[in-house]
Structures are given as structure tokens and as C-alpha cells.
Amino acid sequence: MSLADRTFVHPFGSLQLRRWPRLSDDPLRGWDGADRYLLEVLAEELPQVAPLLVLNDQSGALTLALVNAADVDAGPANQLGCQVYASGDSFVAYAALLANAKDNGIEPKRLSWSWADQPLPGGAKAVLLRVPKELSLLEWQLAALSQALPAGVPLLIAGMDKHLPRNLVEVLGRYLDAPSAGLGRHKSRIFRARIAAQEKAPPPPSWLTLPEQGWQLRVDAGVFSRQQLDIGARFFLEHIPQGIDGDICDLGCGNGVIGMMALQQNPSARLYCCDESALALASTRDNIARTFPDRLVQFHLGNGLDGLDQQFDLVLLNPPFHRGHALDDSVARMLFRHARRHLKPGGVVRVIGNSHLGYGALLKDQFGKVSQVARNAKFIIYDAGL
Ligand SMILES: C[S@@+](CC[C@H](N)C(=O)[O-])C[C@H]1O[C@@H](n2cnc3c(N)ncnc32)[C@H](O)[C@@H]1O
Numbered sequence: 001m002s003l004a005d006r007t008f009v010h011p012f013g014s015l016q017l018r019r020w021p022r023l024s025d026d027p028l029r030g031w032d033g034a035d036r037y038l039l040e041v042l043a044e045e046l047p048q049v050a051p052l053l054v055l056n057d058q059s060g061a062l063t064l065a066l067v068n069a070a071d072v073d074a075g076p077a078n079q080l081g082c083q084v085y086a087s088g089d090s091f092v093a094y095a096a097l098l099a100n101a102k103d104n105g106i107e108p109k110r111l112s113w114s115w116a117d118q119p120l121p122g123g124a125k126a127v128l129l130r131v132p133k134e135l136s137l138l139e140w141q142l143a144a145l146s147q148a149l150p151a152g153v154p155l156l157i158a159g160m161d162k163h164l165p166r167n168l169v170e171v172l173g174r175y176l177d178a179p180s181a182g183l184g185r186h187k188s189r190i191f192r193a194r195i196a197a198q199e200k201a202p203p204p205p206s207w208l209t210l211p212e213q214g215w216q217l218r219v220d221a222g223v224f225s226r227q228q229l230d231i232g233a234r235f236f237l238e239h240i241p242q243g244i245d246g247d248i249c250d251l252g253c254g255n256g257v258i259g260m261m262a263l264q265q266n267p268s269a270r271l272y273c274c275d276e277s278a279l280a281l282a283s284t285r286d287n288i289a290r291t292f293p294d295r296l297v298q299f300h301l302g303n304g305l306d307g308l309d310q311q312f313d314l315v316l317l318n319p320p321f322h323r324g325h326a327l328d329d330s331v332a333r334m335l336f337r338h339a340r341r342h343l344k345p346g347g348v349v350r351v352i353g354n355s356h357l358g359y360g361a362l363l364k365d366q367f368g369k370v371s372q373v374a375r376n377a378k379f380i381i382y383d384a385g386l
Contacts (some may be wrong), residue, residue, distance in 0.1 A: 002027065003025065003026070003027065004018070004019075004026050004027055004028050004029045004030070005029055006018055006029070006030070008029075008030070008031045008035070008036075008061055008065075010035075010036055010039045010040075010061075010065045011039050011040055011042075011043035012039065012043065012065050012066070012068060012069035013065070013068055013069070015060075015061065015064050015065060015068070015100070015104050016100070016103050016104055017029070017030030017031050017059055017060065017061055017064075017100050018030045018059070018096070018099070018100065018103075019058075019059050019096055020059065020092050020093075020095045020096035020099055020303070021092070021095075021303055021334060022099070023330070030058070030059035030060070030061060030096065030100065031058070031059065031061035032058075032160055032186075032188070033160060033185070033186025033187045033188040034130060034158040034159050034160050034186070034188035034189075035057075035058075035061040035062055035130075035158075036186050036188075037158055037185045037186050037188045037189075037190055038062060038128050038130075038156055038158045038190065039062065039065055039066075040185070041156055041182075041190055042126075042128065042156060046126050046154065046156075049125045049126040049154075050070075050083070050125060051083040051084065051085060051123060051124055051125060052066055052084050052085070052124055052125070052126050052127070052128060053084075053085045053086075053087070053120065053121070053124035053126075053127045053128070053145075053149075054066065054084060054085070054086045054087075054127075054128045054129075055086075055087050055088060055127065055128070055129040055130065055141055055145075056088050056089075056090075056093070056129060056130040056131075056132050056141075057086055057088065057093060057097060057130065058093055058096070058130065058324075059093065059096035059097065059100055060096055060097035060098075060100040060101060062086075062128055062130070063084055063086045063097060063111065064097070064100055064101055064104055064106060066084040067084050067101075067106055067110055067111065068104070068106065070083070070084070083112065084111075084112070085112045085113075085114070085120075085121045085123075085124060086111065086112065086113050086114075087113065087114045087115070087116060087118075087120055087121075087141075088115070088116060089115065089116035089117075089132070089137060089222055089277050089278050089279050090276055090277060090278075091276040091277070091278070091301050091302055091303055092276050092303050094113060095303055097111065097113070098111070115278035115301075116137065116140070116141065116221075116222070116278050116279050117220070117278045117279050117281075117282040118278075119144065119147070119148060120141075120144045120145060120147075120148035120149075121148065122148050122149065124148075124149060124153065125153060126153060126154050126155070126156070127145060127149070127153065127154070127155040127156070128155075128156050128158075129141070129155055129156070129157045129158075130157075130158060130159060131157060131158065131159035131163070131164060131165075131168065132222065133163070133324065133325060134221070134222040135165055135171060136203060136221040136222055136226060137221045137222030137279070138171065139171065139174075139175065139202070139203045139221065140202050140203060140220075140221035140222065140279075142171075142172070142174075142175035142176060142200065143175060143200045143201060143202035143203065144202065145175075145195060146175055146176075146195055146196055146198075146199050146200040147199050147200075149195045150195065151177070151194070151195050151196060151197040152177075152194050152195060153194065153195040154192065154193075154194055155176065155192070155193045155194065155195070156190055156191075156192060157172065157190070157191040157192075157193065158188055158189065158190045158191070159188060159189065160187060160188050161184060161187050161188060161189055162187070162325075163325050164189060168181075168191065169181055169191065172191060172193050174200070175196065175200045176193035176194060176195065176196055177193060177194040177195070177196045177197070178192075178193060178194055179191060179192070179193040180192050180193070202221070203221065205218045205219055205220045205221070205283070206218075206219040206226040206227065207219070208225075208228065208229050208255070210229070210257070213260075213261075213264070215257075215260065215287070215291055216290070217229075217255050217256070217257055217283075217287050218255070218283050218286050218287055219255045219283055220279040220280070220282055220283045221279055222277065222279050223254055223255055223277065223279050223280045223283050224254040224255070224280070224320075225254065225255070229257065230254075230318070231378065231379075232318055232352050232353075232354070232378070232379050233254075233257055233258060233318055233352075235352065235374075235376055235378075235379050235381070236258060236316075236318055236352040236379075236381065237257065237258070237261045238374075239350070239352075239373055239374050239381050240258070240261045240262050240265050240316065240350075241262075241265070241266075241314060241348070241350065242265045242266060243266070244262075244266045244269045244313050244314055245266065245268040245269055246269060246270070246312075246313035246314075246344070247269070247270050247271075247272065247310060247311070247312045247313055247314075247344075248262045248266065248269045248270070248271050248272070248312060248313065248314045248315075248316065249271075249272045249274060249305070249310075249312045249314070249315045249316065249339075249342070250262065250271065250272070250273045250274065250284075250316050251274050251304065251305065251315050251316065251317045251335055251338070251339060252274070252275055252276075252317060252318060252319060252320065252335065253273040253274060253275045253280060253281070253284045254275065254277075254280050254283075254284070254318075255280065255283045255284060255287060256273055256283065256284030256285075256287045256288055257287070258316050258318060259271050259273045259284065259288070259297070259316070260287060260288060260291055260292065262314070262316060263288070263292050263295050263297070264292075269313075270296045270297070270298075271288075271295065271296070271297045271298070272297075272298045272299075272300060272308070272310060272312070273285075273288070273297060273298070273299050273300070274299075274300040274301075274302065274304070274305060274308070275300075275301065276301070276302065276303055276304075278301060281299050281301050284299065285299055304334055304335050304338035305338040305339070305341070305342050306338070308342065310342065311342055311343065311344045311347070312339075312342050312343060312344060312347055313344050313346075313347050313348075314347065314348055314349075314350065315339040315342065315343065315347070315348075315349040315350070316350050317335055317336075317339060317349060317350070317351045317352075318351075318352050318353075319331065319332035319335050319336075319351065319353065319359075320332065321353070321354070321357055329357065329362065332353070332357075332359065332362065333362055333365075333366075336349070336351070336362060336363060336366050336367075336384070337366060339384075340366050340367060340384075340386065343385065343386060345386075346385070347385065347386075348383050348384070348385050349363075349367070349383070349384045349385070350373065350381065350382070350383055351363065351381070351382045351383075351384065352379055352380070352381045352382075353379065353380060353382075354378060354379060355375065355378060355379060355380045359380070359382060360372070360380065360382055363382055363384040366384070367384035367385060367386060368385065368386050369383075369384065369385045369386070370382055370383070370384045371383050
């Protein structure tokens with residue numbers, strides 16, 4: 001596989017961009033055709049509009065192009081003269097934005113960021129929005145936009161053709177005025193719309209019931225397994241170790257259900273819930289606060305265990321097997337690496353995966369001891385230690 005091109009040429013200049021986490025042999029670029037198309041249409045149709053709000057920028061291509069554009073002395077970029085606000089749910093996207101800002105000589109204080117579980121800033125005169133993978137997150141963000149911005153503010157919405165849902169115009173029409181699909185360019189498509197006169201209510205969170213435990217789980221927009229408890233998680237719940245009175249980590253906690261079972265099975269353990277999604281952590285916080293109000297639990301928004309000093313007796317992991325829209329085990333391998341570095345002597349990482357994913361071999365690459373704890377027709381649960 002060839003190395004990704006790092007130079008993003010756009011209507012306001014060029015940027016050096018890489019994805020996060022940084023891999024020396026990353027074959028994928030830090031931008032795509034939809035980023036380029038959005039900036040082209042902005043330059044053609046709304047060159048004088050500022051400030052701008054960018055949602056779901058993947059590695060900073062949109063935000064950094066616009067921040068830089070505000071500095072240029074001539075051409076359409078000069079007229080932007082804007083402050084750029086950015087918002088999203090993904091810590092990994094935020095880390096990519098910060099790292100790429102540094103590489104392009106842009107100081108962090110010039111970036112204004114808010115997480116998807118926080119209110120959006122007011123004041124933007126136009127919005128650039130990348131359609132997220134989860135439609136529920138899109139709906140959540142459209143409702144938040146209708147609450148933050150006045151009627152008539154234009155939105156440019158884009159995604160790669162292969163990732164766009166068929167009913168996008170219909171979804172946009174529930175939250176925005178005059179949604180319309182534009183022409184395709186760079187294998188991507190633009191949609192135009194305006195903020196509606198009436199504020200729209202956000203879609204309610206999903207609620208999952210676990211009757212055996214008597215638990216009600218809140219699952220916010222965009223969070224893993226909103227319609228029903230994931231069948232892998234259900235099997236994992238039957239195999240959570242007992243008898244631990246030290247530190248347990250729920251790595252990639254989603255709605256927090258795995259960590260909650262660890263709390264139930266281990267009454268004197270301390271729990272750390274970690275995810276890269278702000279809305280996942282918001283769901284987990286709420287679920288734990290209602291179900292285990294007296295337990296000692298910490299929450300970490302980050303890429304895996306980056307930035308945490310804590311060592312663990314047990315790490316529980318149901319890893320993602322996608323990166324964005326693509327099937328990819330690089331995140332699982334990275335999370336195995338993080339777990340290994342954060343194990344106490346004698347500590348264990350318990351991992352569940354679809355049997356066809358071959359996690360056993362990946363774990364053997366990194367751990368001295370790997371054993372199978374349980375399996376059913378679809379899933380295998382492993383223990384790995386040093
Ligand atoms: C398969 S889901 C498992 C969720 C939950 N533990 C369960 O079993 O229902 C994987 C979780 O990993 C999170 N995740 C993905 N990449 C991550 C990363 N780099 N660092 C931390 N968490 C990540 C996702 O947001 C998602 O919540």
C-alpha cells in the first residue's frame with residue numbers, strides 16, 4: 001500500500017494533513033473529496049460570510065483551511081476575516097485537528113471547539129457540516145443548530161457519495177428549511193438548507209432495559225448499540241470476572257453497560273470508563289450515576305488510554321472493528337497495546353470479538369499469555385496477560 005498524500009490543496013491555500021493517531025505507514029489521507037467540495041462551494045457562494053461553524057471535521061481540513069483563510073491578505077480568503085468555531089463528538093478528530101494545527105503553524109488558542117454534548121456557540125453566519133456516520137448524531141446536531149442559530153442561516157452539508165444515506169433530504173427537512181441536493185463533485189455531494197424559523201427538539205435518547213438487573217440504560221445519539229443491547233456485549237456480560245478489589249477499566253465503554261456489570265460483580269473495585277466519544281461518556285456517566293450512585297468511578301475522554309497514568313488489575317474491552325466507515329482492526333490493535341501498557345503485574349485484559357476477526361492471533365502478537373475464556377456461535381472471549 002502506498003503512503004497517503006499529505007498536502008491538501010484547497011481554494012484558500014494548502015495544508016499538511018494527517019489522520020490521528022499518527023501511523024508512519026498510514027495509507028489514508030487526512031481529508032477527502034467532500035472537504036474539498038465544501039470549501040469550493042463556500043468560496044464560490046459565500047465568500048464574505050463570517051464567522052463560520054464547522055461540524056464533524058475529520059482531521060481539521062475544513063477548520064484549519066478557514067482559520068488560515070482569515071490570515072490571507074488578498075483574494076476571497078481575505079474577505080472571510082473570520083473566527084471559526086468547530087464542534088464534534090470524536091476525541092480522535094479533535095486530536096487530529098490539534099496536531100495538524102501544530103504542523104501548519106496554527107496556534108491552538110485560535111481554535112474554538114465545543115463537544116457534541118455541549119450547546120453550540122451562537123453567532124455563526126453559515127455552517128459547514130460533514131454528515132456523520134450515525135444519523136442519530138446528525139439529527140441531534142441539527143436540533144442543536146436550530147436552537148443556537150437564527151432562522152435563515154445557510155448550511156452547506158456534505159458527505160462522500162458512498163457514505164450518504166438515501167433519505168438524507170427527508171431527515172434534513174425535519175429540522176431545516178428548504179433542504180435541497182446539489183450536484184456531485186469529487187465523488188461527494190453537497191446539500192443546501194437554512195435554519196428553520198422554529199427551534200426543533202432534539203431526538204430523545206434511546207432507553208434499553210436489562211430486566212434481570214433492573215437497569216435502564218440511556219443511549220445518546222451516535223452511541224454504539226442504540227436500538228438494542230449489542231449481542232456481543234450481552235455475551236460479554238455473562239463473563240465479567242469477580243473478586244477484584246483493585247482498579248478495573250472499561251475501555252471503549254459506549255453506554256457503560258460492561259463497566260456497570262464489573263461494578264455489580266466487584267463491590268469494592270474502582271472503575272475507569274474510557275471512550276473517545278463525548279456522547280458515549282455522557283451516556284455512561286448518567287447510567288452509572290443513576291444505578292451506582294455511591295461507587296467510585298472516573299471518566300476519561302481520550303484516544304484509548306492516552307493521557308492516563310493509572311495501571312489496572314483488569315481491562316474489559318469490546319473493541320470497534322471499524323475506523324470511520326471502513327472495516328479496520330488498527331483501532332483494536334492500538335487498544336490492545338494501550339491495555340498492555342496499563343496492566344499491573346498479574347493484571348488481565350479480557351477481550352470479546354467476533355470469532356472471524358482473529359483477535360486471538362492479534363493478542364498473541366502483544367501478550368505473553370493468551371487463553372480462551374468462552375465462545376458461542378459468533379463470539380470468542382479471551383484473557384491476555386504479560
Ligand atoms: C464495539 S463498541 C463497545 C461499547 C461497549 N463497551 C459495549 O460493549 O456495548 C466500541 C467503543 O469503542 C469506542 N472507541 C472507538 N475508538 C476508540 C478510541 N480510539 N479510544 C477509545 N474508545 C474508542 C467507541 O466510541 C465505542 O463506544
